Amino acid sequence: MPSMNSNIGNVGRGFAAFLSPPPEGVVRFTVGQPNFRTPDSVVEAAKTALDDGEHGYTRSQGSEEICDTVAEHLTKYGIDADPNDVLISPGCKQALLYAMMTCLNPDDEVILFAPAWPSYDGMLKLIGAIPVHVPVKRENYHPDLEATKAAITPKTKAIIINSPNNPTGAVYLPSEIEELTKIAVENDLWIFDDMIYSDLVYSEHSYVSPATIAGGKERTLTIGGWSKIWAMTGWRLGWITGPSKVMEGVKTCQASAASHVPTFLMGAGALALELENEPKEFYEAFAERRDVFHSLLEDIDGINAPKPEGAFYILADISETGMDDIEFATRALEEARVQVVPGSLMPGGEGLIRMSYGTDLEQIKEGCKRLKEWLQS
Numbered sequence: 001m002p003s004m005n006s007n008i009g010n011v012g013r014g015f016a017a018f019l020s021p022p023p024e025g026v027v028r029f030t031v032g033q034p035n036f037r038t039p040d041s042v043v044e045a046a047k048t049a050l051d052d053g054e055h056g057y058t059r060s061q062g063s064e065e066i067c068d069t070v071a072e073h074l075t076k077y078g079i080d081a082d083p084n085d086v087l088i089s090p091g092c093k094q095a096l097l098y099a100m101m102t103c104l105n106p107d108d109e110v111i112l113f114a115p116a117w118p119s120y121d122g123m124l125k126l127i128g129a130i131p132v133h134v135p136v137k138r139e140n141y142h143p144d145l146e147a148t149k150a151a152i153t154p155k156t157k158a159i160i161i162n163s164p165n166n167p168t169g170a171v172y173l174p175s176e177i178e179e180l181t182k183i184a185v186e187n188d189l190w191i192f193d194d195m196i197y198s199d200l201v202y203s204e205h206s207y208v209s210p211a212t213i214a215g216g217k218e219r220t221l222t223i224g225g226w227s228k229i230w231a232m233t234g235w236r237l238g239w240i241t242g243p244s245k246v247m248e249g250v251k252t253c254q255a256s257a258a259s260h261v262p263t264f265l266m267g268a269g270a271l272a273l274e275l276e277n278e279p280k281e282f283y284e285a286f287a288e289r290r291d292v293f294h295s296l297l298e299d300i301d302g303i304n305a306p307k308p309e310g311a312f313y314i315l316a317d318i319s320e321t322g323m324d325d326i327e328f329a330t331r332a333l334e335e336a337r338v339q340v341v342p343g344s345l346m347p348g349g350e351g352l353i354r355m356s357y358g359t360d361l362e363q364i365k366e367g368c369k370r371l372k373e374w375l376q377s
Contacts, residue, residue, distance in 0.1 A: 007126055007127075013122070015341050026337045027338045027339065027359075028359060028363070029338065030339050032312070033356075033358050034282060035359050035360055039272065042230070045271045046268040049264035049266075057259065061086070061251055063270075065267065065270050067083040067084075068270075071083040077209050078209065081222070082241075087251060087254055088237065088261050088269070090258050092238035092239075093119055093238070094238060095225070095240035096120070097123050098257075099240060099250065100158075102252075103249075104157055104190075106128030108129045108156075109130045109132050110160060111151055111152070111159040111160065113134055113165075114346065115348040116160070117166045121133075130155070135348045136168065136348070140170060141165065141168035141169070141306065141315065142172060143172065145179050152183070157190060158191065159183070159184055159190070159191050159192070161191060161193050161210060163207060164198065164207065167313050167346065167354040170309055172208070177213060184216070188219075190220075191220040193209060193210055195223065196224050196227065199279060200229060200312060201309065203309035221240060221250075222240065224239055226269055228311075229283065232269075289364055290314075293368070296365065297314065297368060300368065301320075303316050312356055312358050313354055314355045315349075315353070316353050321375060324351065325344050328353060329342040331374075338367045338370050338371055338374075341354040
């Protein structure tokens, strides 16, 4: 049998083992997916496009309409993007992979803030780059700037920023984004800014793009998508923008790998970015769930978590229960009938569990009730 890619054996599958659907009756706090339906107007736009015969090939980077709409959307955050330098990808994850493929070479090191979303680690290893996991501050999950500086070597090529953050729920302070951008400038690093949760901020400080900081624009690739605030996870639509020279490389990746996203989805994606009511309703629901979930967890002995500032995850320390996170997650499923993600599936996540409040309030209340009764017993 011919040999395989030698990197494959080093690539994990993230949370996959704990994301499979549990038995009926289990409260599921695992999947990073809103439990809302995609807005009806977006669904109807896709149906109309199919009926109108939008079945063929189109421009590889995405239609002019959707690229123009993404560029306009990004002005909300002060990001100045040329529509010609916007590409629509099959999901945010694919856009991140394109950024890595375009900017990194084998053995380049990339700074991750640990615990980090595990797909970053896997994608870097796929292309032969080296993830460097820098632990965040445990009290609030914000970056440890001194540790970040200390982790940089001559081989460091990029920093990945994800704020609001999965799995921690942290939203980095404007001063922290400024300092991280300064570090990138001083060491001539790329910044991959994963802004997928940028519309889900509950703290007084909002999402800040490194592309808006002095020296940041020419080294920042901004990556986002439709999955979260528009409840479009299964549509697999993402975007990426950055300096023109880099985006030419990204376009090459897309042309060679995927051609383009489905033609009949592009108009619907553009329409979604112009909606106001549904994203506002989704945001308000998540904000309420955050408050209720965190309040209920505070009443459970052995579970400790800072209040999330954004996204829809709570990362809780369960070390006081006397269990490690794998044992906790396994027994919580078997004995309390609650499904959570053990943190040690991510470097730097030992002793932690991730819980998503993508589910509804009744499930949140029932799940916390079960965890409390289980731990008390």
